Amino acid sequence: MTGAGPAGRPLLISVDDLPVAGGGIHTDPAERERITQGLLAVLAKHHVPAVGLVIWGNVKTDADRAILRRWLAAGHELGNHSASHFDLTTTAADAYVIDVEAGRAGLASFLAREENRKLRFFRFPFLDEGDTPAKLDAVRAYLARSGQRNLPVTIDDQDWMFEKPWVEARRKDDRKEMDRVGDEYQESLHVEVRDQEARGDRLFGRPVPQILLLHANEVGAAQWDRLFTWLEKRGYRFARADEVLADAVFKDDPRYVGDASFGLWDRFIALRRARDAQSGVEALLQTQSEAWNRGDLDAFTAVYAEDASFLSPTGLTRGRQQVLERYRRRYPDRKAMGTLSLEVIEARPAQGIEVTPLDDARPSRVHAVSVAARWKLTYPDQPEKKTAEGLTLLVLRRHGGSWEIVQDASM
Ligand SMILES: [Zn+2]
Incomplete structure (x- = not known):
């Protein structure tokens, strides 16, 4: 083995969509069994203790249950991946929770038996943890109540x-095409691993453990040996969930609200931005405010965009220069200006996603911020x-x- 030894960087391998991913493509029980044996053989060869996430609604037959038994017998842990693999963004929170609970109840009694x-x-299907604060809170409260821990992904691919x-390609026995697809599979995984490694390390200022997302599929059974060998050469050590999750970076679940499927580092990055x-x-x-309070209207209006719009009960003013002139007319001297205080009620950043050439969603920069505030002008020297x-x-x-301020609606 080319393993980096105990000094290597801990990596948890998590395998989604058990019993077999892409179920529509693999209906033949013998094929499903063969895929499972292939996956388990590579995991055993590289001494990988994996966590498999089960879509309970796809566990339909004795053969499916036999597949789960194989994973357990090989020493892997199984977790809940819901019953129907709903996307939280397009599902109401209560319907989502009912489905996740159906998955939990089914798998939990299977495991106990x-x-x-x-x-x-x-594991959240599509890594979607909630597009509204209410959904995020509702599902998190349910997970806490039912004793399930969100198993995050740091290397989303x-x-x-x-x-x-x-x-x-395999069904046509097209070896050339299989090689091509295999090479692209490896390349895309390499890019993601390198990329998320850099993001995580930059975020925390040290080499952090990682959790890789893979799927229980046929291409994985064929490609994991090569992938795991590369990971070992890169300095990774396949570690158990408990060891990886004990690291401080996994202590907090970031409260990222959005409809994107990000890995954990990207959630931290989005929140920090x-x-x-x-x-x-x-x-x-x-x-x-400080500029106002020293009577400097030029500095006060310098933060308006050149083409800013200013709306007030008396009408619409367009352009920074016009805004400045309006203020000069209304507040001709320091005495008229008084003392300004501005209390921010809320600030909402406008932030979406960017998509990488590999079709991965990433948090975008914050492009704009809207601010609701309360302003107050007092005249301490003029009691009247x-x-x-x-x-x-x-x-x-x-x-x-x-x-810069592009729009200001003051009332
Ligand atoms: Zn899934």
């Missing part, structure tokens, strides 16, 4: 994409003058290394 083992892990072309954008915008508004206050909605867009 077979081996007196407990079910510990759940598209290994499943290669299954169909692989099986088509949102936080940075919010604090950048708040710092800018603070600077702006009443405090003025109101609300404002600001839309800020990234401009160079900073932010």
